[in-house]
Amino acid sequence: MTDTSLYDTGPPRASAPGADGEELLRRGAALVDPPLRAAVAGLHPSTAAVCRYHLGWDADESPTSVRHVAKRVRAALALLSVRSVGAPERFAAVAGTAVELVHQLSLLHDDIMDGDAERRGRPAAWARFGTGAAVLAGDALVVQAVATVLRAEAPGARAAMEDLITAVEQMVEGQAEDLALERRALREVSTSRYARMARGKTGALFGCAAALGAVLADAPAPVVRALRAAGGDLGVAFQILDDVLGLWGDGALTGKPVGADLVRGKKTLPLVLAAAVDSPEGRRVAELLDVVPLPQDRVPEVMRLLEAVGGRERAEEAAARHVAAALAALDAARLPGEVRQEWSSLVACLSRRRR
Template sequence: MRLVKLTMTRGDRVLGWTIETCAPELRRWIEALGGTASRITAYQFGWSDDYTANPRHGGKHIRAALALLCARAAGSDPRRALPAAAAVEMVHALSLLYDDVLDSDDIRRHRPTAWRVFGRGPVTGAADGLIFLAFEAFSGSDGPPEIARAASVSLFETLVQLAIGESLDLLFEERRHVEIAECAEMISGKTASLFSCACRLGALFGHADDTDIRRFASFGHDLGMLYQLEDDLLGIWGDSNLTGKPVFMDLNRRKMSMPVVAALASGTPAAKELADRYALPPGEDLREEGEKLAALIEEAGGRQWTNRVAGAYLDAAMRWLKELRVRADVEREDIDDLEAICDLMVNRSR
């Protein structure tokens, strides 16, 4: 059972600082969209009409935090990476807008999804606008033009990976068997690629050398894999009052998340029963069925396996930070803040 935190951790403070630092930049760009697109995006970010943020409805800004922290760890003023932080948060927002439309999800962050409020067409139009806006953020940066060009290339490659990951996710819902390696590839594209991009862009705007940029990017990828595995676990065993999504939603939609795929690959009697049940459409009592499916996944070892692999990705991410820590020009506090973000990943409740 996960306990609700009563005290603010270092990671929480870092995210609070990130939101405060990025808010003016993000709002400036979102206002530039204008009209319905601006309203839709503001809704997605959890802002009211006056741009007042509601923590219950807004995101955590983890990707923006990574961009700013990696720039600082590279030895620069983190504000140099504000264009990168804004860009990755806009890409994250548009990926959620598309994802909810494609999955026909009704609830996100404790309230109706944007397409339920504004309609599918306007929401996809707003998401398209955010793509162009993210690249525009680089062109408005104060740094050398070659950095903006390199950032644009990295972001374009990430958008391709996001599209591949989303396509695989949808494809897997139509299949009865998915290999663990295939599921890892999907996670790498759909989630870890943007984490990696955020760290790469932060290091790039922080004027890191090529070797360190690769280190930061690799750290971000492993952290993103950890994040998604923890998200998969929360999707089955999390508290909907904290996650903001209906309990067992992914199971009832027959999502091939990593705990499910690992359980099905176990070859146990529970795996066979899980496969038989997953091949059938959801019944009338979704909670009862979800509880049964969750129990079968745990019995087949899917939960334990996913926890173990998540731990391996955490170790890998920490090894990248250890490499960066030994550099003489990296302040200990900067790496400590990145480690605090890692700690948040393994103590998530939403």
């Protein structure tokens, strides 16, 4: 059951400064980049071309021509998963690669489902190569993800494969719920239903990434559960902040059109919270957004109303509560002090995301 108290008002818990967060992101990326390239290189040439383009590796397999190169957030989580139980970094490479492959599958398919023609400042893969080619590329990546874990030389490889499959199932359910919510009136969408959707769509893979390295190492079940819970809540917070960026972010940084989710009828948390406000402004938000797609000339009015009811602030407070829940789960894992500080640093870094 979702803890709806996470959406209550009140002062959020502060997290520790994250001086090493960027370093962890870089190390995670360095671990998964070679196996990611190897996985793509083994695909059919036409499918590999779509994947290379989507990943930002152009003709020279360099990301320099892409304005917005994605951070390997899930790889960093996998790295800390391994460090949490004192396992070798090669387990982090396996876990991070598998989860990153699934994540890239979700992006390929998500762009198609949402009709987003741009990603990272240039045409999305489906817009560049066609829908069929992008779907096939996503299918190929998820197969490679399962194969990566299946072939791992690790004591917990079988359990890790089951964990990964479960996470993919939950992610698909979350994506299905996200699409279903688009057809619902805004006032019919509760914060608890939003949270269930976000736990599947984003939280499941975050939770998997945070636990999978430990599972590969056959770590104690209580530690694995704590890491998975922390990752799940961090993923929900990440999704909420993504919702905020979709409305108030800088398109030059995010690489996607600002306001696209608003026009399409996505039930993002700032909108859900705004429509729940019992005021003329809150009711007007719900009234305007019952029309899908939202006429472009209505966008400025909706944005003014969101500001009036504090939609952004309410969503950011909810994200902070999920971050606090993630930190509490990490406390329960009783990790070594240095590793616990690294977790705090990464969480703080992700909490300040701007793209």
